[in-house]
Amino acid sequence: MAEGRNPVAVASLLLPATLLFIAVLVIPLIMTVLLSFYSWGQYTGIVEDFTAENWIEVFTDPYFGEIFLRTLRISFLATLLAALFGAPEAYILKRMNPRWRGLFMLVILGPLLMSVVARTLGWALLFGGNNGVANQFLMGIGLIDAPLPFMFTETGVVIALAHVMMPFMVLSVWASLQRLDPQVENAARSLGASQFTVVRRVLLPQIMPGILSGSIIVFALSASAFATPAIIGGRRLKVASTLAYDEFLNTLDWPLGAAVAVLLLIGIVLIIVASNALVERRYAEVFR
Template sequence: MSAAAPARYPVPWKLLLPALMLFIAVVLIPLAMTIMLSFHKWGQYTGIEPVFILENWREIWSDSYFHEMFLRTFRIAVAATLLTAICGAPEAYILNRMRAPWKGIFLLIILGPLLISVVARTLGWALLFGGQNGIANKALMSIGLIDTPIPFMFTETGVIIALAHVMMPFMVLSVWAALQRVDPQIENAAMSLGAGPLTIIRRIILPQIMPGILSGGIIVFSLCASAFATPAIIGGRRLKVAATLAYDEFLNTLNWPLGAAVAVLLLMAIVLIVVSSNALIERRYAEAFR
């Protein structure tokens, strides 16, 4: 007798229709309108003219000012991502080794920044930095780490530190999720064979949590590259990035087509980098475990 064919259930397209319509209305239509707007013409006295031109894209491509804005955006995003990886991976490892109730308490502390508005968190960092007489500089000078105040406000250093703090929970959660799949007995077996702590971390722990670090890095990088509030408050008008540049074009100079071109180009660059990085990571791990 032949085995009975498995029952096939119809795909509930009608149930997916409300969510699909909401996605189209909230994401796809505004994105399509922004792309169309980037090809329009703008004049100081005529405003937005609905004609198809490439002038906005040509200006971004040829002007070194825009090159510097995008280069600074991705430089800050890469630095903040590396800082979150360096600090977040050990945090996740320590959190994974904790026992109740300390694990729950420190998990709440790590997730605390996500419970507060990003504007409030950034304003807190602005108060800590506070120029040469800020709390951060006074604390560093009092313990002897520095002799002269470090300029944090309106610098890339301050923006990177503030962004790393804001994005740290995403890295910690990604690495912690990867650590849940690591068998603790592997570490005990390595110790019984004479491996030291550094060898265990380098040869056993790090390779197994690397997918979590890389996935967390992709999330943190994309959020840092598109961040607006933190660069706007900490960086100010002296230190513009792509997001604040698009904001200025929309609301200060009122050149909406140019601002739309900047926003679309930023989105395209982030998507290209994230997709390429994800494909490279998946290919390398597929080759490693083949």
């Protein structure tokens, strides 16, 4: 009969990680929540009195509502774009010759080794206004007749965010594909199913949990991203993260910036919890 684990030994192993978690995450989060209930004045600075003025302003001012809706819209479109391109990429990698698979996996995941700022600056150079490489290429192949605005627009932010987050989607779908038996596809073809039917009826239902998991990751990272919206969107196109940054460092209204940051965190957590329940349900349906 196996001996039971010593509770003291288990607690001693968990204690350092628990204390670190509390010190770097829980305590700063509690302090941020408390800060959001302080008041601020141009001449008085931060006043440590309990007030809900910042939350009332965030919920009643249409300016903040527009920014949060923009954040939600950009994050959703970036997630959709990452799924549309990331899922086929993962499937192609799965079917690729093993000799080439490692090389192309490195190409897809290699950007994770590079700073997000560097990758975003690369997109800024590609967009580069009317004479940017992207516009010159699109006009050169005849897709457009006049330059398209990419910089300081939602379109540019969505494209850059989708590229930055693409590896996370590929990894999530790749994990689902590892559970897929290739003989299932062969069996479907032997029964007369077309390639489109195999993808729609056999492949897609089995990799849908991976797509949903990747979408959760991409959406959460896109909604909280700062560098890409700040560089591509600039000051003309604010999202929740850049708004909180401006309130903290430009206007110095820390309580209002804390309210924006906490509200963004609450929104992301609620969306993740709801999406995670959907993912678990899909896993239960597919792998039961």
